Amino acid sequence: MKKSLLLAGLAALTMIPLAGFAAEKNDVGANDIGSLIKNGKPYADLRYRYEQVDQDPFTKDAKASTLRTKLGFQTGTWQNLQGQLEFEMTSHLGNNTYNDGINGHTAYPAVTDPINHELNQAWLSWAGLPQTAIKGGRQIITLDNQRFIGAVGWRQNDQTFDSVTVTNSTVKDLSLLYGYIWNVNRIFGDNHPLGDYTTQAHLVHGDYTFAPWLKAAGYGYLMNIEEAPALSAKTFGLRLTGDQDIATDVKFSYVLEGANQADYRDNALDFSNNYYHIMPGIAWKSWTAQAGYEVLKGDGIAAFQTPLATLHAFNGWADKFLTTPVNGLEDSYGRLAYKVAGAAEWVDGTVLEAIYHDFNAENSGPDYGNEWDAQISKTFKTPVAPLMKEWSVSLKYADFSADGSAPAAIKDTTKYWLTLGTKF
Numbered sequence: 001m002k003k004s005l006l007l008a009g010l011a012a013l014t015m016i017p018l019a020g021f022a023a024e025k026n027d028v029g030a031n032d033i034g035s036l037i038k039n040g041k042p043y044a045d046l047r048y049r050y051e052q053v054d055q056d057p058f059t060k061d062a063k064a065s066t067l068r069t070k071l072g073f074q075t076g077t078w079q080n081l082q083g084q085l086e087f088e089m090t091s092h093l094g095n096n097t098y099n100d101g102i103n104g105h106t107a108y109p110a111v112t113d114p115i116n117h118e119l120n121q122a123w124l125s126w127a128g129l130p131q132t133a134i135k136g137g138r139q140i141i142t143l144d145n146q147r148f149i150g151a152v153g154w155r156q157n158d159q160t161f162d163s164v165t166v167t168n169s170t171v172k173d174l175s176l177l178y179g180y181i182w183n184v185n186r187i188f189g190d191n192h193p194l195g196d197y198t199t200q201a202h203l204v205h206g207d208y209t210f211a212p213w214l215k216a217a218g219y220g221y222l223m224n225i226e227e228a229p230a231l232s233a234k235t236f237g238l239r240l241t242g243d244q245d246i247a248t249d250v251k252f253s254y255v256l257e258g259a260n261q262a263d264y265r266d267n268a269l270d271f272s273n274n275y276y277h278i279m280p281g282i283a284w285k286s287w288t289a290q291a292g293y294e295v296l297k298g299d300g301i302a303a304f305q306t307p308l309a310t311l312h313a314f315n316g317w318a319d320k321f322l323t324t325p326v327n328g329l330e331d332s333y334g335r336l337a338y339k340v341a342g343a344a345e346w347v348d349g350t351v352l353e354a355i356y357h358d359f360n361a362e363n364s365g366p367d368y369g370n371e372w373d374a375q376i377s378k379t380f381k382t383p384v385a386p387l388m389k390e391w392s393v394s395l396k397y398a399d400f401s402a403d404g405s406a407p408a409a410i411k412d413t414t415k416y417w418l419t420l421g422t423k424f
Contacts, residue, residue: 045068049420051098058107058108061108062099065094068157083124083125085121086119090156112188114191144207144217150308159184161179165177180202181203184196197225199225219237219239240257250283258277273297274304278294286338289336296328320371339351339352354373356370391420398413
């Protein structure tokens with residue numbers, strides 16, 4: 001059924017430009033169909049990762065050595081039509097001792113990077129209407145900071161959406177999007193029982209840039225998830241962002257966001273929970289300092305959830321709160337980053353960052369704990385081989401310490417990562 005729906009979506013989209021082609025058949029030579037291939041771009045993206053996890057109460061550490069390979073082709077444009085095909089493969093290198101969700105290695109902590117081979121993207125887009133693009137098929141959708149809708153690019157298998165999206169930018173500085181998602185291809189892979197979500201999900205998003213210091217985004221996400229009805233919800237929110245120079249080499253930035261989430265469609269629960277996020281920041285030369293306070297409310301039965309988000313980017317890199325506890329979550333955090341400049345070519349551009357989180361229950365109950373995160377990363381734009389566009393390296397660390405009175409499911413966890421990547 002999933003494949004049939006994907007093919008039907010692609011076939012339906014191809015009919016849109018065909019109507020225009022018939023009317024303009026005498027002018028086809030002016031826009032050669034061969035440009036789809038001649039102006040297309042084949043590409044490859046390789047990423048190796050070693051991940052180690054030390055987590056209570058496991059007596060064994062998880063050790064995962066994996067390679068993600070993406071191979072794709074994005075066409076040129078013909079009669080406002082464009083497409084993309086991308087295959088993604090995740091392979092294990094060496095002896096992997098970890099629980100990937102399907103291998104049955106439950107004596108080890110989880111590292112959600114199973115062996116997987118799939119069609120990652122397969123979409124067609126048409127831009128034949130003024131300032132409008134229609135895209136259908138399997139695609140990546142990322143909205144705002146991916147707190148609600150994202151690609152989960154951190155894991156070795158992307159999250160993609162079988163969907164149709166319509167975007168419009170007719171009004172200057174205003175961008176509008178409507179999307180309908182009927183299937184979510186999750187990071188767990190096709191062999192996992194919850195590797196896909198069958199959905200009836202409507203996405204409505206608009207953002208308007210008033211000035212550099214004020215961009216406003218409003219959104220409504222109505223999601224019915226058949227395999228996980230307790231996550232079916234309707235969410236409406238407003239997000240304000242901006243930055244402003246306040247002195248020589250000094251820039252102030254901010255994020256202000258609020259949303260409400262309530263039960264929707266197949267969800268048997270009755271709830272209405274709020275979400276708040278505030279994050280001011282100061283940048284001075286190569287330094288950036290930010291402080292944040294993020295609240296996902298819970299009523300003891302249900303809590304504010306974001307199941308289609310890029311969750312690793314929020315509430316600590318140890319991933320202790322991928323599902324919000326029923327008593328909600330308060331995350332008070334601070335981040336300090338430094339980007340090396342003026343040292344040497346092979347060092348300049350290196351980013352060092354450290355983040356501290358303090359986690360508490362929002363509604364009632366004990367403290368959850370605290371976490372230290374740190375990372376050093378560098379992307380090299382200078383090719384080291386004729387075909388390599390860039391390559392990157394990063395070392396990353398997360399250490400979560402549970403409070404003595406934290407719920408039993410929340411345990412001390414330490415993680416280490418080494419990541420090497422290149423693009424062709």
